[in-house]
Amino acid sequence: MSGSFLFPDRQEKGWDHGGPAPGETPRCHLDASTTVNPFPSPLLVARLRSALEDAGHYPDPAAGEALRAIGKRFSLSPACVAAGGGATLLLYALLGSGSFSRIVSFSPVFSEYLRAADVSGRSLLAVPPARRLSWEGEVGAGLVSLFGGRDLPWGIDWESLPQILAGDLVVLVNPVNPTGQEISRQEVLALFRRVSGSGGALLVDESFQDFLGNRSSVLEQAGEGPLYVLRSLTKITGLPGVRAGFLAGPEREARRLRERLGPWALGTVEQSLVLWTMEEERQRTGFGYRPEAKELLCSELFAAGWAVLPGEGPFVLASPNMGPRECREKVQKLRERGVRLRLASGFGLSGGEALLRLGFEALSRPGELLGQFWGRPGERAGAIHP
Numbered sequence: 001m002s003g004s005f006l007f008p009d010r011q012e013k014g015w016d017h018g019g020p021a022p023g024e025t026p027r028c029h030l031d032a033s034t035t036v037n038p039f040p041s042p043l044l045v046a047r048l049r050s051a052l053e054d055a056g057h058y059p060d061p062a063a064g065e066a067l068r069a070i071g072k073r074f075s076l077s078p079a080c081v082a083a084g085g086g087a088t089l090l091l092y093a094l095l096g097s098g099s100f101s102r103i104v105s106f107s108p109v110f111s112e113y114l115r116a117a118d119v120s121g122r123s124l125l126a127v128p129p130a131r132r133l134s135w136e137g138e139v140g141a142g143l144v145s146l147f148g149g150r151d152l153p154w155g156i157d158w159e160s161l162p163q164i165l166a167g168d169l170v171v172l173v174n175p176v177n178p179t180g181q182e183i184s185r186q187e188v189l190a191l192f193r194r195v196s197g198s199g200g201a202l203l204v205d206e207s208f209q210d211f212l213g214n215r216s217s218v219l220e221q222a223g224e225g226p227l228y229v230l231r232s233l234t235k236i237t238g239l240p241g242v243r244a245g246f247l248a249g250p251e252r253e254a255r256r257l258r259e260r261l262g263p264w265a266l267g268t269v270e271q272s273l274v275l276w277t278m279e280e281e282r283q284r285t286g287f288g289y290r291p292e293a294k295e296l297l298c299s300e301l302f303a304a305g306w307a308v309l310p311g312e313g314p315f316v317l318a319s320p321n322m323g324p325r326e327c328r329e330k331v332q333k334l335r336e337r338g339v340r341l342r343l344a345s346g347f348g349l350s351g352g353e354a355l356l357r358l359g360f361e362a363l364s365r366p367g368e369l370l371g372q373f374w375g376r377p378g379e380r381a382g383a384i385h386p
Contacts, residue, residue: 016346131155180311
């Protein structure tokens with residue numbers, strides 16, 4: 001089976017994200033479905049508790065100090081930055097701005113890009129993957145049959161971009177979710193020159209760049225022509241319940257975006273989180289994230305006979321070498337027991353129901369995850385503690 005594009009129908013009511021579905025309790029026994037830092041800083045938590053003491057008063061409606069802190073950290077003019085309640089909110093605001101005639105997105109991609117394009121009345125042209133990515137570990141006959149070989153045909157190829165038209169917005173997520181494929185800074189900038197040379201704009205979603213130490217980020221070039229960069233601040237801090245993110249781009253468009261978001265786009269707690277994350281010390285300490293947790297998860301999966309695509313970022317794409325139906329049923333049964341896993345089908349590619357995108361508590365509790373998956377819930381080996 002090829003990597004054909006297969007987004008869920010927009011009328012489908014199924015939940016294709018990590019975390020709780022609408023109406024579901026946010027707490028569960030073990031949540032391996034989300035991609036946030038499993039080691040949030042106790043110093044940040046204490047700071048946000050302190051910020052609540054000021055929550056009885058309105059915050060700065062323009063979040064001026066927060067915008068200046070972002071600008072200083074990334075050598076940007078604050079006028080080129082818009083901040084709001086999470087990266088998803090900002091992508092909806094950008095795609096709904098009326099600035100673009102068509103959305104062109106490399107797949108696989110976060111499904112909210114399709115929905116945001118739909119809401120904005122824009123068409124979305126999906127660019128199917130054209131490269132094969134190598135599995136590690138045990139690759140069963142079922143996976144070989146499902147994907148037509150011993151590799152995964154989900155690798156994006158920026159050279160396969162179709163003709164770009166004036167007014168297009170091209171979307172690139174770097175590193176790619178859920179494969180972890182990373183595109184170098186030089187390659188991203190080359191892609192931008194190609195897109196802008198045809199009259200289009202490029203949006204680079206860097207929600208996971210903090211986990212890479214910003215090594216392939218183009219954030220400091222945002223706004224130099226029609227280059228937009230989207231960042232999430234709740235993934236690296238490990239606090240997805242505090243919604244904060246920002247988007248940098250051309251000054252005129254950033255101003256329009258701030259106007260669309262209106263006053264108080266960031267609350268008191270969110271502005272405090274932004275200021276904390278922009279302090280230089282955070283960049284030196286890596287926000288407490290521990291890459292060895294991912295290495296331990298991969299080794300545990302290898303030992304259990306899984307196929308693994310480690311990639312980059314705070315997640316692992318893996319397969320227990322089950323068929324799509326069996327894997328889907330297993331995930332549903334575990335959810336009923338308070339264990340959340342995320343199928344990769346929500347990223348728009350066929351065959352995703354045989355794959356799991358593992359993050360969050362899978363990184364910090366890999367032994368327990370595998371114990372739950374194979375029906376041995378008492379197993380707690382291989383945990384990494386903050």
